[in-house]
Amino acid sequence: MSIKNKRVSLLTYWTSRYVLTLCIGLLLISLIFALWIRHTTLEYRLEMMTFIAEQTANRLSDTSTREIPSNEDRLLFKFREIDPELYITNASGKIISTNRPFDLYTLDFMSLIQDENLKKITIPELDEVFYVIKKEIEINEEIIGYVFVLESKDQLTKVNQEYGQLAIFIGSLGLLGWVAIYFLSRRLSRPIMKVSEAAKKVQDGYYDIQLPTTIKEKEVYELVSSFKDMASRLQQLEKTRAELLAGVTHELKTPVTSISGLLQAVKDGVVTGDEADEFIKMALVETMKMKTMVGDLLAFNSFAVDAVPVNIKLHEVNQLIGDSISLWEMTNKSDQLEIEYIRLREDKMVSADLVRIQQIIANLLINAVQAMPNGGKITVTLSEQEAFVEALVQDSGNGIPKNDQPLIFERFYRGENKKYSVRGLGLGLPLSRMMAQSIGGDLLLGNSDEEGTVFKILLKKSESGN
Numbered sequence: 001m002s003i004k005n006k007r008v009s010l011l012t013y014w015t016s017r018y019v020l021t022l023c024i025g026l027l028l029i030s031l032i033f034a035l036w037i038r039h040t041t042l043e044y045r046l047e048m049m050t051f052i053a054e055q056t057a058n059r060l061s062d063t064s065t066r067e068i069p070s071n072e073d074r075l076l077f078k079f080r081e082i083d084p085e086l087y088i089t090n091a092s093g094k095i096i097s098t099n100r101p102f103d104l105y106t107l108d109f110m111s112l113i114q115d116e117n118l119k120k121i122t123i124p125e126l127d128e129v130f131y132v133i134k135k136e137i138e139i140n141e142e143i144i145g146y147v148f149v150l151e152s153k154d155q156l157t158k159v160n161q162e163y164g165q166l167a168i169f170i171g172s173l174g175l176l177g178w179v180a181i182y183f184l185s186r187r188l189s190r191p192i193m194k195v196s197e198a199a200k201k202v203q204d205g206y207y208d209i210q211l212p213t214t215i216k217e218k219e220v221y222e223l224v225s226s227f228k229d230m231a232s233r234l235q236q237l238e239k240t241r242a243e244l245l246a247g248v249t250h251e252l253k254t255p256v257t258s259i260s261g262l263l264q265a266v267k268d269g270v271v272t273g274d275e276a277d278e279f280i281k282m283a284l285v286e287t288m289k290m291k292t293m294v295g296d297l298l299a300f301n302s303f304a305v306d307a308v309p310v311n312i313k314l315h316e317v318n319q320l321i322g323d324s325i326s327l328w329e330m331t332n333k334s335d336q337l338e339i340e341y342i343r344l345r346e347d348k349m350v351s352a353d354l355v356r357i358q359q360i361i362a363n364l365l366i367n368a369v370q371a372m373p374n375g376g377k378i379t380v381t382l383s384e385q386e387a388f389v390e391a392l393v394q395d396s397g398n399g400i401p402k403n404d405q406p407l408i409f410e411r412f413y414r415g416e417n418k419k420y421s422v423r424g425l426g427l428g429l430p431l432s433r434m435m436a437q438s439i440g441g442d443l444l445l446g447n448s449d450e451e452g453t454v455f456k457i458l459l460k461k462s463e464s465g466n
Helices: 010-061 109-114 160-203 218-267 273-304 317-331 354-370 428-438
Strands: 085-090 095-098 120-123 128-139 142-152 313-316 337-342 349-352 376-384 388-395 442-449 452-460
Touching: 010 085, 010 128, 010 142, 010 160, 085 109, 109 128, 109 142, 160 218, 218 273, 313 317, 313 354, 317 337, 317 349, 317 354, 317 376, 317 388, 349 354, 349 452, 354 376, 354 388, 354 428, 354 452, 428 442
Parallel strands: 337 376
Antiparallel strands: 085 095, 085 142, 120 128, 128 142, 313 349, 376 388, 388 452, 442 452
Protein backbone atom coordinates (compact mmCIF):
# COMPACT_ATOMS: atom_id res chain seq x y z
CA MET A 1 0.00 0.00 0.00
CA SER A 2 1.36 3.43 -0.90
CA ILE A 3 2.19 5.95 1.81
CA LYS A 4 -0.57 8.21 0.48
CA ASN A 5 -3.23 5.52 1.02
CA LYS A 6 -1.75 4.14 4.22
CA ARG A 7 -4.39 3.60 6.88
CA VAL A 8 -3.86 5.09 10.33
CA SER A 9 -5.85 4.73 13.51
CA LEU A 10 -8.64 7.17 14.28
CA LEU A 11 -6.80 8.30 17.42
CA THR A 12 -3.60 9.07 15.49
CA TYR A 13 -5.43 10.66 12.57
CA TRP A 14 -7.53 13.12 14.53
CA THR A 15 -4.96 13.82 17.27
CA SER A 16 -2.29 14.73 14.71
CA ARG A 17 -4.65 17.00 12.81
CA TYR A 18 -6.04 18.62 15.92
CA VAL A 19 -2.52 19.26 17.22
CA LEU A 20 -1.44 20.67 13.85
CA THR A 21 -4.46 22.99 13.83
CA LEU A 22 -3.78 23.94 17.45
CA CYS A 23 -0.12 24.71 16.71
CA ILE A 24 -0.98 26.87 13.71
CA GLY A 25 -3.60 28.72 15.77
CA LEU A 26 -1.20 29.25 18.68
CA LEU A 27 1.54 30.49 16.33
CA LEU A 28 -0.85 33.04 14.86
CA ILE A 29 -1.94 34.08 18.34
CA SER A 30 1.70 34.33 19.41
CA LEU A 31 2.54 36.54 16.44
CA ILE A 32 -0.43 38.81 17.12
CA PHE A 33 0.38 39.04 20.83
CA ALA A 34 4.08 39.68 20.12
CA LEU A 35 3.21 42.58 17.82
CA TRP A 36 0.72 43.87 20.38
CA ILE A 37 3.28 43.61 23.21
CA ARG A 38 5.88 45.38 21.06
CA HIS A 39 3.46 48.17 20.23
CA THR A 40 2.13 48.69 23.76
CA THR A 41 5.65 48.52 25.22
CA LEU A 42 6.82 51.23 22.82
CA GLU A 43 3.83 53.41 23.70
CA TYR A 44 4.37 52.87 27.42
CA ARG A 45 8.06 53.70 27.31
CA LEU A 46 7.48 56.78 25.19
CA GLU A 47 5.01 57.93 27.86
CA MET A 48 7.70 57.25 30.48
CA MET A 49 10.23 59.34 28.55
CA THR A 50 7.66 62.12 28.31
CA PHE A 51 7.17 61.93 32.04
CA ILE A 52 10.95 62.19 32.61
CA ALA A 53 11.18 65.22 30.33
CA GLU A 54 8.18 66.94 31.95
CA GLN A 55 9.43 66.31 35.50
CA THR A 56 12.91 67.60 34.65
CA ALA A 57 11.53 70.70 32.93
CA ASN A 58 9.18 71.40 35.84
CA ARG A 59 11.96 71.12 38.43
CA LEU A 60 14.15 73.50 36.50
CA SER A 61 11.24 75.92 35.97
CA ASP A 62 10.64 76.08 39.72
CA THR A 63 14.09 77.42 40.57
CA SER A 64 14.30 81.01 41.70
CA THR A 65 17.21 81.75 39.39
CA ARG A 66 17.18 82.10 35.64
CA GLU A 67 20.36 80.01 35.29
CA ILE A 68 20.49 76.38 34.18
CA PRO A 69 22.28 73.99 36.57
CA SER A 70 25.82 73.16 35.57
CA ASN A 71 27.00 69.72 34.40
CA GLU A 72 28.21 68.93 37.89
CA ASP A 73 24.64 69.34 39.13
CA ARG A 74 23.09 67.29 36.29
CA LEU A 75 20.07 65.10 36.93
CA LEU A 76 20.54 61.35 36.60
CA PHE A 77 17.59 59.10 35.71
CA LYS A 78 17.65 55.32 35.33
CA PHE A 79 14.61 53.05 35.15
CA ARG A 80 14.38 49.28 35.21
CA GLU A 81 12.96 49.03 31.67
CA ILE A 82 15.01 51.75 29.96
CA ASP A 83 17.97 54.08 30.60
CA PRO A 84 17.27 57.07 28.33
CA GLU A 85 19.71 59.81 27.43
CA LEU A 86 18.89 63.15 29.07
CA TYR A 87 20.14 66.48 27.70
CA ILE A 88 19.51 69.95 29.08
CA THR A 89 20.32 72.83 26.73
CA ASN A 90 19.98 76.55 26.84
CA ALA A 91 17.72 78.44 24.45
CA SER A 92 20.44 78.44 21.76
CA GLY A 93 20.91 74.68 21.85
CA LYS A 94 24.14 74.46 23.85
CA ILE A 95 24.33 71.42 26.14
CA ILE A 96 24.35 72.46 29.78
CA SER A 97 23.88 69.06 31.43
CA THR A 98 23.55 65.39 30.38
CA ASN A 99 23.71 61.89 31.82
CA ARG A 100 25.92 60.72 28.94
CA PRO A 101 29.53 61.60 27.94
CA PHE A 102 29.70 64.73 25.75
CA ASP A 103 31.98 63.16 23.16
CA LEU A 104 29.82 60.04 22.48
CA TYR A 105 28.42 61.62 19.32
CA THR A 106 27.43 65.04 18.09
CA LEU A 107 23.87 66.32 17.91
CA ASP A 108 22.66 69.58 16.38
CA PHE A 109 20.28 70.60 19.14
CA MET A 110 19.53 73.89 17.43
CA SER A 111 17.90 72.06 14.51
CA LEU A 112 16.07 69.88 16.99
CA ILE A 113 14.74 73.00 18.73
CA GLN A 114 13.52 74.41 15.43
CA ASP A 115 11.72 71.20 14.41
CA GLU A 116 8.23 71.56 15.90
CA ASN A 117 7.08 68.04 14.83
CA LEU A 118 10.14 66.31 16.22
CA LYS A 119 9.51 62.62 17.02
CA LYS A 120 12.50 60.55 15.98
CA ILE A 121 15.92 61.06 14.39
CA THR A 122 18.68 58.93 12.90
CA ILE A 123 22.18 59.26 14.39
CA PRO A 124 24.74 58.51 11.61
CA GLU A 125 27.56 57.51 14.01
CA LEU A 126 25.41 54.74 15.48
CA ASP A 127 23.23 54.03 12.43
CA GLU A 128 20.25 53.81 14.72
CA VAL A 129 16.85 55.43 14.95
CA PHE A 130 16.20 57.35 18.18
CA TYR A 131 12.90 58.60 19.54
CA VAL A 132 13.15 62.16 20.90
CA ILE A 133 10.99 63.84 23.55
CA LYS A 134 11.44 67.66 23.80
CA LYS A 135 10.12 69.90 26.58
CA GLU A 136 10.64 73.66 27.11
CA ILE A 137 12.05 75.11 30.33
CA GLU A 138 10.06 78.23 31.12
CA ILE A 139 10.53 80.80 33.87
CA ASN A 140 8.10 83.66 34.04
CA GLU A 141 6.67 82.61 30.64
CA GLU A 142 10.13 82.90 29.04
CA ILE A 143 11.85 79.91 27.44
CA ILE A 144 15.36 79.71 28.82
CA GLY A 145 16.21 76.19 27.72
CA TYR A 146 15.07 72.71 26.66
CA VAL A 147 15.05 69.18 28.00
CA PHE A 148 15.69 66.38 25.50
CA VAL A 149 15.12 62.72 26.31
CA LEU A 150 16.44 60.22 23.74
CA GLU A 151 16.31 56.44 23.47
CA SER A 152 16.96 54.10 20.56
CA LYS A 153 14.02 52.32 18.90
CA ASP A 154 15.67 48.95 19.46
CA GLN A 155 15.95 49.59 23.17
CA LEU A 156 12.40 50.88 23.44
CA THR A 157 10.97 47.78 21.73
CA LYS A 158 13.19 45.30 23.53
CA VAL A 159 10.87 42.98 25.50
CA ASN A 160 12.81 39.75 26.01
CA GLN A 161 11.18 39.04 29.35
CA GLU A 162 7.69 39.51 27.97
CA TYR A 163 8.48 37.31 24.99
CA GLY A 164 9.75 34.63 27.33
CA GLN A 165 6.59 34.78 29.40
CA LEU A 166 4.51 34.65 26.24
CA ALA A 167 6.47 31.59 25.05
CA ILE A 168 5.90 29.84 28.38
CA PHE A 169 2.19 30.68 28.27
CA ILE A 170 1.74 29.53 24.67
CA GLY A 171 3.78 26.39 25.29
CA SER A 172 1.73 25.52 28.38
CA LEU A 173 -1.50 26.19 26.49
CA GLY A 174 -0.32 24.01 23.60
CA LEU A 175 0.63 21.16 25.94
CA LEU A 176 -2.71 21.40 27.75
CA GLY A 177 -4.52 21.47 24.39
CA TRP A 178 -2.62 18.42 23.15
CA VAL A 179 -3.44 16.45 26.31
CA ALA A 180 -7.11 17.45 26.09
CA ILE A 181 -7.28 16.59 22.39
CA TYR A 182 -5.58 13.25 22.95
CA PHE A 183 -7.94 12.13 25.69
CA LEU A 184 -11.04 13.43 23.90
CA SER A 185 -10.00 11.68 20.66
CA ARG A 186 -9.26 8.54 22.63
CA ARG A 187 -12.68 8.70 24.26
CA LEU A 188 -14.28 9.11 20.84
CA SER A 189 -12.25 6.43 19.10
CA ARG A 190 -12.48 3.74 21.79
CA PRO A 191 -16.16 2.78 21.24
CA ILE A 192 -15.64 2.94 17.47
CA MET A 193 -12.70 0.55 17.83
CA LYS A 194 -14.96 -1.74 19.86
CA VAL A 195 -17.55 -1.63 17.09
CA SER A 196 -14.83 -2.43 14.53
CA GLU A 197 -13.69 -5.43 16.57
CA ALA A 198 -17.29 -6.55 16.98
CA ALA A 199 -17.83 -6.25 13.21
CA LYS A 200 -14.96 -8.66 12.62
CA LYS A 201 -16.56 -11.11 15.04
CA VAL A 202 -19.89 -10.81 13.24
CA GLN A 203 -18.07 -11.35 9.95
CA ASP A 204 -16.72 -14.61 11.37
CA GLY A 205 -20.21 -15.67 12.42
CA TYR A 206 -19.92 -14.82 16.12
CA TYR A 207 -22.93 -12.71 17.10
CA ASP A 208 -22.73 -12.70 20.90
CA ILE A 209 -20.85 -9.40 21.22
CA GLN A 210 -20.36 -7.05 24.16
CA LEU A 211 -20.24 -3.29 23.55
CA PRO A 212 -20.07 -0.41 26.05
CA THR A 213 -23.38 1.16 26.99
CA THR A 214 -22.21 4.04 29.22
CA ILE A 215 -21.60 6.42 26.34
CA LYS A 216 -22.60 10.08 26.71
CA GLU A 217 -22.05 11.19 23.11
CA LYS A 218 -25.41 10.85 21.36
CA GLU A 219 -24.08 10.00 17.88
CA VAL A 220 -21.59 7.40 19.16
CA TYR A 221 -24.25 5.88 21.42
CA GLU A 222 -26.64 5.61 18.47
CA LEU A 223 -23.88 3.99 16.39
CA VAL A 224 -23.14 1.40 19.08
CA SER A 225 -26.84 0.74 19.74
CA SER A 226 -27.60 0.39 16.02
CA PHE A 227 -24.72 -2.04 15.59
CA LYS A 228 -25.89 -4.12 18.54
CA ASP A 229 -29.40 -4.21 17.09
CA MET A 230 -27.99 -5.15 13.69
CA ALA A 231 -25.93 -7.97 15.21
CA SER A 232 -28.98 -9.22 17.10
CA ARG A 233 -31.01 -9.05 13.90
CA LEU A 234 -28.37 -10.90 11.93
CA GLN A 235 -28.27 -13.54 14.65
CA GLN A 236 -32.03 -13.90 14.39
CA LEU A 237 -31.84 -14.08 10.58
CA GLU A 238 -29.11 -16.71 10.81
CA LYS A 239 -31.29 -18.69 13.18
CA THR A 240 -34.23 -18.19 10.84
CA ARG A 241 -32.15 -19.36 7.88
CA ALA A 242 -31.24 -22.56 9.71
CA GLU A 243 -34.86 -23.07 10.70
CA LEU A 244 -35.92 -22.37 7.12
CA LEU A 245 -33.72 -25.11 5.77
CA ALA A 246 -35.12 -27.55 8.30
CA GLY A 247 -38.65 -26.20 7.85
CA VAL A 248 -38.68 -26.31 4.05
CA THR A 249 -37.25 -29.80 4.13
CA HIS A 250 -39.89 -30.89 6.63
CA GLU A 251 -42.78 -29.06 4.95
CA LEU A 252 -41.99 -30.51 1.54
CA LYS A 253 -41.07 -33.92 2.86
CA THR A 254 -44.36 -34.35 4.72
CA PRO A 255 -46.70 -34.05 1.71
CA VAL A 256 -44.32 -36.08 -0.47
CA THR A 257 -44.30 -38.84 2.13
CA SER A 258 -48.08 -38.70 2.47
CA ILE A 259 -48.62 -38.77 -1.30
CA SER A 260 -46.18 -41.64 -1.67
CA GLY A 261 -47.84 -43.66 1.10
CA LEU A 262 -51.39 -43.04 -0.16
CA LEU A 263 -50.61 -43.90 -3.78
CA GLN A 264 -48.58 -46.96 -2.75
CA ALA A 265 -51.55 -48.22 -0.73
CA VAL A 266 -53.81 -47.83 -3.77
CA LYS A 267 -51.27 -49.49 -6.07
CA ASP A 268 -50.74 -52.46 -3.77
CA GLY A 269 -54.50 -52.94 -3.43
CA VAL A 270 -54.45 -52.31 0.28
CA VAL A 271 -57.52 -50.17 -0.28
CA THR A 272 -60.09 -50.56 -2.99
CA GLY A 273 -63.33 -49.02 -4.22
CA ASP A 274 -64.57 -45.94 -2.49
CA GLU A 275 -61.73 -46.07 0.01
CA ALA A 276 -59.17 -46.00 -2.81
CA ASP A 277 -60.93 -42.98 -4.30
CA GLU A 278 -60.73 -41.27 -0.90
CA PHE A 279 -56.99 -42.02 -0.73
CA ILE A 280 -56.51 -40.50 -4.18
CA LYS A 281 -58.42 -37.35 -3.11
CA MET A 282 -56.21 -37.08 -0.01
CA ALA A 283 -53.13 -37.40 -2.22
CA LEU A 284 -54.44 -34.61 -4.46
CA VAL A 285 -54.98 -32.37 -1.40
CA GLU A 286 -51.38 -32.96 -0.29
CA THR A 287 -50.25 -32.26 -3.84
CA MET A 288 -52.05 -28.91 -3.81
CA LYS A 289 -50.44 -28.01 -0.48
CA MET A 290 -47.00 -28.76 -1.85
CA LYS A 291 -47.81 -26.85 -5.04
CA THR A 292 -48.90 -23.85 -2.96
CA MET A 293 -45.66 -23.85 -0.96
CA VAL A 294 -43.52 -24.09 -4.10
CA GLY A 295 -45.61 -21.34 -5.66
CA ASP A 296 -45.03 -19.11 -2.63
CA LEU A 297 -41.29 -19.63 -2.94
CA LEU A 298 -41.31 -18.82 -6.64
CA ALA A 299 -43.57 -15.79 -6.18
CA PHE A 300 -41.46 -14.41 -3.35
CA ASN A 301 -38.22 -14.79 -5.30
CA SER A 302 -39.83 -13.13 -8.31
CA PHE A 303 -41.01 -10.14 -6.27
CA ALA A 304 -37.64 -9.92 -4.49
CA VAL A 305 -35.88 -9.31 -7.82
CA ASP A 306 -38.70 -7.17 -9.29
CA ALA A 307 -39.36 -9.79 -11.94
CA VAL A 308 -43.15 -9.79 -11.58
CA PRO A 309 -44.98 -7.05 -13.49
CA VAL A 310 -47.95 -5.34 -11.89
CA ASN A 311 -51.03 -4.12 -13.68
CA ILE A 312 -51.99 -0.88 -11.91
CA LYS A 313 -55.39 0.58 -12.75
CA LEU A 314 -57.89 2.87 -11.10
CA HIS A 315 -60.47 1.08 -8.93
CA GLU A 316 -63.30 2.11 -6.67
CA VAL A 317 -61.92 1.17 -3.29
CA ASN A 318 -65.23 0.08 -1.73
CA GLN A 319 -65.85 -2.44 -4.49
CA LEU A 320 -62.18 -3.49 -4.74
CA ILE A 321 -61.90 -4.52 -1.10
CA GLY A 322 -65.47 -5.86 -0.94
CA ASP A 323 -64.98 -8.15 -3.98
CA SER A 324 -61.65 -9.41 -2.54
CA ILE A 325 -63.35 -10.34 0.75
CA SER A 326 -66.27 -12.01 -1.04
CA LEU A 327 -63.90 -14.02 -3.25
CA TRP A 328 -62.08 -15.36 -0.21
CA GLU A 329 -65.35 -16.15 1.63
CA MET A 330 -66.57 -18.28 -1.27
CA THR A 331 -63.84 -20.86 -0.61
CA ASN A 332 -63.49 -20.42 3.15
CA LYS A 333 -67.01 -20.56 4.56
CA SER A 334 -67.26 -21.25 8.30
CA ASP A 335 -70.08 -21.02 10.81
CA GLN A 336 -67.58 -19.99 13.53
CA LEU A 337 -66.25 -17.03 11.52
CA GLU A 338 -67.89 -13.61 11.19
CA ILE A 339 -66.59 -10.95 8.79
CA GLU A 340 -67.76 -7.34 9.02
CA TYR A 341 -66.92 -4.89 6.23
CA ILE A 342 -67.19 -1.12 6.87
CA ARG A 343 -67.02 0.91 3.65
CA LEU A 344 -66.22 4.55 3.00
CA ARG A 345 -69.25 6.81 3.01
CA GLU A 346 -67.95 8.50 -0.13
CA ASP A 347 -66.23 6.10 -2.48
CA LYS A 348 -62.68 6.94 -3.65
CA MET A 349 -60.57 5.90 -6.60
CA VAL A 350 -57.26 4.20 -5.83
CA SER A 351 -54.36 2.98 -7.95
CA ALA A 352 -54.00 -0.76 -7.47
CA ASP A 353 -53.50 -4.17 -9.06
CA LEU A 354 -56.68 -6.20 -8.62
CA VAL A 355 -54.91 -9.58 -8.41
CA ARG A 356 -52.33 -8.38 -5.89
CA ILE A 357 -54.97 -6.80 -3.65
CA GLN A 358 -56.91 -10.07 -3.67
CA GLN A 359 -53.75 -11.94 -2.67
CA ILE A 360 -52.99 -9.47 0.15
CA ILE A 361 -56.55 -9.65 1.52
CA ALA A 362 -56.51 -13.46 1.29
CA ASN A 363 -53.18 -13.68 3.19
CA LEU A 364 -54.38 -11.36 5.95
CA LEU A 365 -57.70 -13.20 6.33
CA ILE A 366 -55.90 -16.55 6.47
CA ASN A 367 -53.59 -15.21 9.20
CA ALA A 368 -56.60 -13.89 11.09
CA VAL A 369 -58.33 -17.29 10.94
CA GLN A 370 -55.14 -19.00 12.17
CA ALA A 371 -55.03 -16.56 15.11
CA MET A 372 -58.61 -17.60 16.05
CA PRO A 373 -58.64 -21.44 16.12
CA ASN A 374 -61.99 -21.47 17.91
CA GLY A 375 -63.57 -18.92 15.62
CA GLY A 376 -64.12 -15.20 16.06
CA LYS A 377 -64.77 -11.96 14.23
CA ILE A 378 -62.79 -10.19 11.52
CA THR A 379 -63.49 -6.51 10.83
CA VAL A 380 -62.29 -4.77 7.67
CA THR A 381 -62.62 -0.98 7.95
CA LEU A 382 -61.83 1.63 5.29
CA SER A 383 -60.78 5.16 6.23
CA GLU A 384 -59.52 8.07 4.15
CA GLN A 385 -56.12 9.66 4.79
CA GLU A 386 -54.43 12.57 3.04
CA ALA A 387 -52.77 10.61 0.22
CA PHE A 388 -53.98 7.07 0.92
CA VAL A 389 -57.02 5.02 1.66
CA GLU A 390 -56.35 2.89 4.71
CA ALA A 391 -57.84 -0.60 5.01
CA LEU A 392 -57.71 -1.98 8.56
CA VAL A 393 -57.97 -5.77 8.95
CA GLN A 394 -58.69 -6.56 12.59
CA ASP A 395 -59.19 -9.97 14.21
CA SER A 396 -60.29 -10.98 17.71
CA GLY A 397 -57.45 -13.43 18.31
CA ASN A 398 -54.87 -13.53 21.09
CA GLY A 399 -52.45 -11.19 19.34
CA ILE A 400 -48.82 -11.54 18.26
CA PRO A 401 -46.21 -11.87 21.04
CA LYS A 402 -44.19 -8.68 21.49
CA ASN A 403 -40.92 -10.49 20.77
CA ASP A 404 -42.27 -11.60 17.40
CA GLN A 405 -43.77 -8.26 16.30
CA PRO A 406 -40.53 -6.64 14.99
CA LEU A 407 -39.82 -9.75 12.88
CA ILE A 408 -43.18 -10.65 11.35
CA PHE A 409 -42.27 -9.11 7.97
CA GLU A 410 -38.93 -10.95 7.80
CA ARG A 411 -38.84 -13.61 5.13
CA PHE A 412 -39.16 -17.19 6.37
CA TYR A 413 -39.77 -16.03 9.93
CA ARG A 414 -42.45 -17.95 11.80
CA GLY A 415 -43.49 -17.04 15.33
CA GLU A 416 -43.36 -19.50 18.17
CA ASN A 417 -47.17 -19.78 18.20
CA LYS A 418 -47.31 -20.87 14.54
CA LYS A 419 -44.05 -22.74 14.14
CA TYR A 420 -45.45 -26.09 15.25
CA SER A 421 -49.20 -25.55 14.95
CA VAL A 422 -49.48 -24.21 11.36
CA ARG A 423 -47.67 -25.52 8.34
CA GLY A 424 -46.06 -22.97 6.03
CA LEU A 425 -42.84 -21.24 4.99
CA GLY A 426 -43.29 -17.88 6.70
CA LEU A 427 -43.63 -15.96 3.42
CA GLY A 428 -47.22 -14.73 3.62
CA LEU A 429 -46.67 -11.36 5.29
CA PRO A 430 -43.32 -10.52 3.60
CA LEU A 431 -44.83 -11.37 0.21
CA SER A 432 -47.95 -9.31 0.96
CA ARG A 433 -45.86 -6.29 1.92
CA MET A 434 -43.85 -6.59 -1.30
CA MET A 435 -47.07 -6.68 -3.28
CA ALA A 436 -48.42 -3.59 -1.49
CA GLN A 437 -45.19 -1.67 -2.05
CA SER A 438 -45.04 -2.70 -5.71
CA ILE A 439 -48.29 -0.78 -6.35
CA GLY A 440 -47.21 2.33 -4.43
CA GLY A 441 -48.78 1.43 -1.09
CA ASP A 442 -47.63 -0.44 1.99
CA LEU A 443 -48.58 -3.05 4.57
CA LEU A 444 -48.00 -2.28 8.25
CA LEU A 445 -48.71 -3.80 11.63
CA GLY A 446 -51.10 -1.39 13.33
CA ASN A 447 -51.48 -2.91 16.77
CA SER A 448 -51.42 -6.29 18.45
CA ASP A 449 -52.39 -7.21 21.99
CA GLU A 450 -54.53 -9.70 23.91
CA GLU A 451 -57.69 -8.31 22.27
CA GLY A 452 -56.54 -8.93 18.70
CA THR A 453 -54.32 -7.77 15.85
CA VAL A 454 -54.75 -4.95 13.35
CA PHE A 455 -52.95 -4.78 9.99
CA LYS A 456 -53.01 -1.65 7.80
CA ILE A 457 -53.13 -1.73 4.02
CA LEU A 458 -52.28 1.64 2.46
CA LEU A 459 -53.68 2.17 -1.03
CA LYS A 460 -52.57 5.21 -3.00
CA LYS A 461 -55.41 7.53 -3.99
CA SER A 462 -55.65 8.70 -7.59
CA GLU A 463 -54.38 12.22 -8.33
CA SER A 464 -57.91 13.46 -8.98
CA GLY A 465 -58.93 12.25 -5.53
CA ASN A 466 -62.26 10.89 -6.90
